[in-house]
Structure formats: structure tokens, C-alpha cells
Amino acid sequence: MNRIIKAGLVQAAIGQDVEANKTLLAEQIRACHKQGAELVVLQELHNSLYFCQTEDVSAFNLAETIPGPSTSFYGALAKELCILLVCSLFEKRATGLYHNTAVVFEKDGSIAGKYRKMHIPDDPAYYEKFYFTPGDLGFKPIETSIGKLGVLVCWDQWYPEAARMMALQGADILIYPTAIGWDNNDMKDEKIRQQNAWIISQRAHAVANGLFVLTVNRVGYEADPSGQTDGIQFWGNSFAAGPQGEILCQASSDKPEILLADIDLTRSENVRRWWPFLRDRRIDAYDLSKRFLDEE
Numbered sequence: 001m002n003r004i005i006k007a008g009l010v011q012a013a014i015g016q017d018v019e020a021n022k023t024l025l026a027e028q029i030r031a032c033h034k035q036g037a038e039l040v041v042l043q044e045l046h047n048s049l050y051f052c053q054t055e056d057v058s059a060f061n062l063a064e065t066i067p068g069p070s071t072s073f074y075g076a077l078a079k080e081l082c083i084l085l086v087c088s089l090f091e092k093r094a095t096g097l098y099h100n101t102a103v104v105f106e107k108d109g110s111i112a113g114k115y116r117k118m119h120i121p122d123d124p125a126y127y128e129k130f131y132f133t134p135g136d137l138g139f140k141p142i143e144t145s146i147g148k149l150g151v152l153v154c155w156d157q158w159y160p161e162a163a164r165m166m167a168l169q170g171a172d173i174l175i176y177p178t179a180i181g182w183d184n185n186d187m188k189d190e191k192i193r194q195q196n197a198w199i200i201s202q203r204a205h206a207v208a209n210g211l212f213v214l215t216v217n218r219v220g221y222e223a224d225p226s227g228q229t230d231g232i233q234f235w236g237n238s239f240a241a242g243p244q245g246e247i248l249c250q251a252s253s254d255k256p257e258i259l260l261a262d263i264d265l266t267r268s269e270n271v272r273r274w275w276p277f278l279r280d281r282r283i284d285a286y287d288l289s290k291r292f293l294d295e296e
């Protein structure tokens with residue numbers, strides 16, 4: 001029997017008003033549902049502007065507990081539409097302890113599971129180490145009524161180990177809520193290289209693990225509140241890729257869009273039979289427990 005899941009990807013431009021953003025996202029989620037989506041994925045930290053461009057203690061006021069107001073809002077929406085919904089929230093675990101957390105809602109509105117971002121960047125305009133404690137839930141797929149979702153977040157998408165760990169624990173789909181864009185001072189050629197590297201890396205995860213990949217990025221310009229940089233032009237290009245790296249759908253680089261993709265899990269099964277990478281792995285010869293393998 002075919003196991004086909006219609007997935008909706010919401011690429012949005014976000015403003016300063018959190019409640020207005022949530023209302024906008026709800027409309028886009030509904031639009032995906034009207035087109036048949038039973039799984040909808042939102043971008044990273046979608047409730048607000050990307051506050052990590054600066055180190056500002058007042059930004060911690062954006063954080064919420066899980067469960068909390070946003071999980072109630074999105075959970076109710078998932079229940080109303082009877083869909084799986086993947087959200088990305090700024091989690092307040094305790095005073096002074098915060099995470100960048102993806103939450104998966106089941107069709108009945110309950111929380112199926114969550115994933116705390118494991119790899120935390122610290123670069124100009126991406127000062128995430130100031131805000132987020134690295135995740136402690138591991139690379140564990142979230143069990144849902146449509147299969148196991150290997151949810152990772154943004155910077156995680158550059159690490160083949162993260163995708164492989166999800167695959168080895170039975171993930172049916174890899175999902176990456178994302179917030180990545182250009183420094184406007186970079187030359188055009190450099191911007192193209194960065195964007196292509198981002199796409200290639202995730203398509204490679206699809207190939208190496210024989211899985212579908214869903215990546216949802218922000219879009220639009222967001223200014224640096226401090227004025228120290230020219231802000232970030234988020235490059236959009238949200239996409240879905242098949243288990244051989246084929247692009248199933250892809251958004252533009254400059255406007256909000258919703259995408260729909262058919263995820264045929266029987267295709268993943270077939271590709272893994274043709275290309276049995278998991279079978280031929282030399283687990284006896286790998287040692288990845290060190291930061292760097294110095295010469296002896």
C-alpha cells in the first residue's frame with residue numbers, strides 16, 4: 001500500500017507584532033489544510049522577528065513555557081484542522097534557562113513531542129549562544145500518527161551526524177525549521193555560494209539516509225536593532241527534497257509562499273533497497289567520539 005502524506009511548508013515574512021504574526025501564520029496553516037495538507041511545518045522562531053541579531057536581555061521576555069500560551073494556540077489549531085503541526089518556539093524552561101525548541105502537535109491538538117536545538121551558532125548577527133542552552137533531548141524522532149518525524153533546527157542542518165542519528169532511530173522524514181539569510185555586504189557570487197551550499201547539504205542528507213527532507217526558511221529583510229550591521233535578508237528558498245535528493249518543490253528567495261509536497265514513504269523504502277547505505281556502514285571502523293582525530 002502507498003503511504004502518501006501531503007505536507008505543507010509555510011515560508012513567511014515576520015513583523016514586530018507577535019499576535020499579528022500568529023494570526024498570519026494561522027491563516028497560512030489554514031490555506032495549507034484547504035489544499036489537503038495533513039502535515040504543516042513552520043519556520044524557525046516564527047512568532048517574532050529574529051531577535052538573535054543582537055544580545056539584548058529584554059528579548060528573553062519573548063520566551064514561553066512549554067506548555068504555554070503558544071502551545072495552546074497552535075495545539076487548538078492543529079485539533080480544529082486535524083493536522084500534524086511543527087512549530088518552533090523560544091522555550092523558557094526556567095528562569096535563566098532557555099532553549100530553541102521545536103514542538104510537534106498531533107491531530108488531536110496534543111503535544112506529540114519536542115526537540116531542543118542541539119547545535120547553537122555564535123556568529124555576527126546570529127548570537128544564539130547568548131539566548132539558548134544546547135538541547136538535552138538528543139536526536140530522537142518524534143512518534144506521530146503519520147510516522148516518526150526527525151525534527152532538527154536550522155544550524156543542525158549542516159551536520160550529517162544529526163541527520164544520520166535521526167535516520168538510525170527510525171525517522172521517516174527529516175524536518176528543518178530554519179532562519180538563514182545573507183549579509184547584504186556580501187558580493188553576489190558569495191551569496192550564491194552560501195545558498196547553494198545550504199541546499200546541497202540538506203539534499204545530501206536526503207540521499208545519504210534515503211529520506212524525504214522538508215526545510216522551511218524565513219523570508220524578507222529584518223533590520224539589526226542595534227544598527228551595527230545592515231541586518232539580514234532572509235533568503236527563503238524553502239523546499240522539499242526526495243530520498244534521492246530530487247527537489248519536489250521550492251519557494252522563491254523574496255516573497256512569502258506556501259508549498260505543498262507529496263511525501264511517499266514507500267519511495268523511501270524502495271530507495272533504501274536500491275542504495276543500502278545503512279547496510280554497508282562500517283560501524284566497526286568509525287570513531288566519532290572525539291572533537292578532532294589527532295595523528296598518533
